[in-house]
Amino acid sequence: MKVKASDHAIKGKDSVTVESGNIIAIAANGDGIKTESTDISSKGNQRGIVSIAGGTVDIYAAQDGIDASYNAEISGDAVVTIATDSYSEYTGELPAVAESKGYLSISGTTSLYSSYRFAVYYYNEDGSFCWEDACFYGYTQAGGFNRGNYTFYYEVNKPSAYSYMKVYQFPASSQNSTESFTACSSGCTVNNSLNLYSLKSSGSTLSGDWSTFAYGGAHSAKGIKADNEVCLLGGTVSIRAKDDAVHANAGTQLENGAYGAGNVTVSGGTHALLSGDDGIHADGAVTIEGGNIAVLQSYEGVEGNTLQINGGTLSIVATDDGLNACAGEKTPLIQVTGGYLDISVSTGDTDGIDSNGSYSQTGGFVLSRCASSFSGGSGALDAEGNCTISGGTFVNVGSIGKTPSSSSQNWVIFGSSSSSGGFGGGFGGRPGGMGGSSSALALSAGAYTVEGTSISFTLEGNYAGLWISSDEFKSGVSYTLSGGSVTKTWTQSNGQSSVQ
Secondary structure, eight states, rough: EEEESSSOSSEESSEEEESSEEEEEEESSSSSSOOOOOOTTTTSOOOOEEOOSSEEEEEEEESEEESSSEEEEEEETOOEEEEEEGGGGOOOOOOOTTTEEEEEEEEEOHHHHHHEEEEEEEEEEOEEEEEEEOEEEEEEEEEEETTEEEEEEEEEEEOOOOOOEEEEEEEOOOOOOOOOOOOEOOOOEEEEEEEEEEEEEEETEEEEEEEEEEEEEEOOOOOHHHHEEEEOSSSEEEEESSOOEEEEOEEEEOOOOOOEEEEEEOOSSSEEEEEEEEEEEEEEEEEEEEEEEEEEEEEEEEEEEEEOOOOOEEEEEEESSEEEESSSSSOOOOOOOOOOEEEEESSOEEEEEESSSEEEEEEEEEEEEOOOTTTTTTTEEEEOEEEEEEEEEEEEEEOOOOOOOOEHHHHHHSSSSSOOOOBBGGGGGGGGTTTTTSSSSSEEEEEEEEETOOEEEESSSOOEEEEETTOOHHHHHHEEEEEEEEEEEEESSSSSEOOO
């Protein structure tokens, strides 16, 4: 079956279910597959679900590939291929936007607009910076019970000479300052693929998510989107999306009386994700139980309020953070109990793993690489709260932002510092990182092993800085790290060992 439409290709008011067959869905200006209702049927069935349990489904959409008003579920032996926005050869003429402009959005009451203003602090690794004030652009008003709430849009200059940015909220009559403000976002890489940074406020913290803003409104071009949960239970999924490859919204008021949970669960299947923004984004929780996930291209690899990784294989390539636990309903947390993670991020104000709360690991294997030379701004592991590793293996390659502040297993650090300090704790979790000394261990591209253990990893480039925490390290036993021109032997101490 082939469906070609000027708007949405396939739309089910109550549900869309695919169990077998071959489907090609082409939406020149709308969504590929879409549902609408979110109430409960007279037979007690939840409406709004897109379910693909078999067959081959190819989706080409100008906007979202799959837009489920409730859940999106892929399972069985389904083969799903999705291309959105400019990745789809069938997309109609896209609205023009000014490349020198960026946009901010934030939701709230009229007091937010009248009492506060916003500005963007752009900066580079060399310390150069500039301020750009955000100018009010327009608003949309919520309907129904939320009619008193608005989404305000602001336009801001986007100078091409700067790679990183922070968004600040100030009282309406105040001046721009990095010292005095009402709320601030963490530093991030400017996303040159998308132009709208949608802000959420939690106390003095701002967090944001990228999307596309065209004159006339926001334009969503996600691969798979749901207003409650996305569940990848099996199948083979390939996504090329201008926006998030996989996205779950939280807080949407549903017709069944509940609010969207905003969760993404992966328990099986093979999934290749290429995104102009996040590979996987959940406003709520990301849970990975199994499967093979390759985030081939992304701004941030996997982002959610909480990230629970219990199994599976996950590889990430990101220009900003690899894993990010951001502000939300719960205290941000990244917890690893199993699985295999391989993370690589770009140089600059980036983190392989970034938790705005805590990081906890009790099992699994994590290889996190951060090749930054940006002093004070990056690390393979960064956590605002506790960093606890009591099982499994963690290999930190490159900039050392934080080492375990609480650990019931042994770990080793090579050299007395990293190439950059990073935020968070240094030795033993002390604040402030470890300076910028040149004594970090230099690692060239190649394969590395720790003799006497099962620990091995491969580097595709050159790095400076290394620490390894593993439940395989036994006190009083000698180990040798070898690879490239490096050979380092040490006798493991109880707790931390330092190897020069």
